[in-house]
Amino acid sequence: MQAFRTAATVIDGLSDDQLDLKIGTNTLEGLKGVGPTTAAVVVQAHKGQVPDYLTTLEANLAELVPLADDVAEFRAALKGDLHTHSDWSDGGSPIREMAEAAMALGHEYMALTDHSPRLTVANGLSPERLEKQLDIVATLNEELAPFRILTGIEVDINVDGSLDQTDELLGRLDVVVASVHSDLRADAASMTARMLAAIADPHTDVLGHCTGRLVIGRRQRNGTQRPRPESQFDAEAVFGACVQFGTAVEINSRPERLDPPKRLLRQAAEMGCEFAIDTDAHAPGQLDWQGNGCQRAVECGVDPDRVVNTWSAERLLDWTS
Numbered sequence: 001m002q003a004f005r006t007a008a009t010v011i012d013g014l015s016d017d018q019l020d021l022k023i024g025t026n027t028l029e030g031l032k033g034v035g036p037t038t039a040a041v042v043v044q045a046h047k048g049q050v051p052d053y054l055t056t057l058e059a060n061l062a063e064l065v066p067l068a069d070d071v072a073e074f075r076a077a078l079k080g081d082l083h084t085h086s087d088w089s090d091g092g093s094p095i096r097e098m099a100e101a102a103m104a105l106g107h108e109y110m111a112l113t114d115h116s117p118r119l120t121v122a123n124g125l126s127p128e129r130l131e132k133q134l135d136i137v138a139t140l141n142e143e144l145a146p147f148r149i150l151t152g153i154e155v156d157i158n159v160d161g162s163l164d165q166t167d168e169l170l171g172r173l174d175v176v177v178a179s180v181h182s183d184l185r186a187d188a189a190s191m192t193a194r195m196l197a198a199i200a201d202p203h204t205d206v207l208g209h210c211t212g213r214l215v216i217g218r219r220q221r222n223g224t225q226r227p228r229p230e231s232q233f234d235a236e237a238v239f240g241a242c243v244q245f246g247t248a249v250e251i252n253s254r255p256e257r258l259d260p261p262k263r264l265l266r267q268a269a270e271m272g273c274e275f276a277i278d279t280d281a282h283a284p285g286q287l288d289w290q291g292n293g294c295q296r297a298v299e300c301g302v303d304p305d306r307v308v309n310t311w312s313a314e315r316l317l318d319w320t321s
């Protein structure tokens with residue numbers, strides 16, 4: 001890239017006539033910073049053509065992120081994201097920047113789901129801070145309409161299965177994602193009971209990253225986390241409860257999570273669960289990760305109409321309330 005910049009500065013210094021002469025006499029390559037590749041780009045661009053170099057570059061880039069047609073179609077059906085973080089908890093960006101990035105993706109809504117109080121390592125929101133956040137979201141929504149920031153939380157599922165926020169506040173939120181973040185190595189019976197209690201809670205709308213696995217390590221501000229195995233639980237009981245209580249199973253698109261694993265995703269789909277394909281974005285660029293989840297949804301036979309974030313905001317809010 002630097003080579004092109006140097007060449008561009010040199011070429012920029014030439015008059016049109018000088019450039020025509022250089023091209024006509026095939027002497028571009030003698031100029032500082034201009035080699036055969038750059039010279040070919042300059043000649044084609046000067047003729048008003050798209051340089052072959054650029055065409056090849058674009059083709060190679062497209063190959064790096066192939067989205068099959070059915071996956072692309074699935075993704076295009078998503079109207080929003082139900083799991084995102086801002087700098088109020090452990091995200092890196094203000095709420096407005098997250099919302100603007102979601103708008104740029106063509107989304108109609110984004111649930112803002114910062115962490116709950118007990119997740120102190122992630123700067124979880126106390127009831128007071130969450131109240132303050134609700135006011136700010138209300139103001140932002142007036143400005144950003146018709147785009148809508150749905151109020152929400154990623155609430156910790158406590159060890160006893162209760163949720164880590166006041167009942168009153170949970171009742172006021174549009175979207176409640178409930179996730180296990182502690183005691184991930186508990187025995188299957190305890191973990192199942194804990195998850196079942198949270199799924200049955202009338203405030204819970206989405207069960208976040210259900211196995212808690214990390215398929216690759218990751219760096220966080222409080223140190224490096226190594227890959228970790230899935231939590232153990234009775235999947236049939238958990239997904240059965242999700243169907244019974246109308247709790248969507250999250251398909252978490254973060255590259256280090258990709259949770260649930262495909263065998264569990266297939267099982268949940270066969271059992272008739274609803275799903276939310278979420279990014280769990282902690283930065284605006286990460287809102288682009290839904291393709292990962294869509295890829296897995298297609299592979300595991302998930303019907304787009306069972307994915308609650310393909311629904312309009314009205315239908316979604318009807319469902320969550």
Ligand SMILES: [Zn+2]
Pocket residue numbers: 154179181208209
């Ligand atoms: Zn989480």
Ligand SMILES: [Zn+2]
Pocket residue numbers: 083085154280
């Ligand atoms: Zn999260």
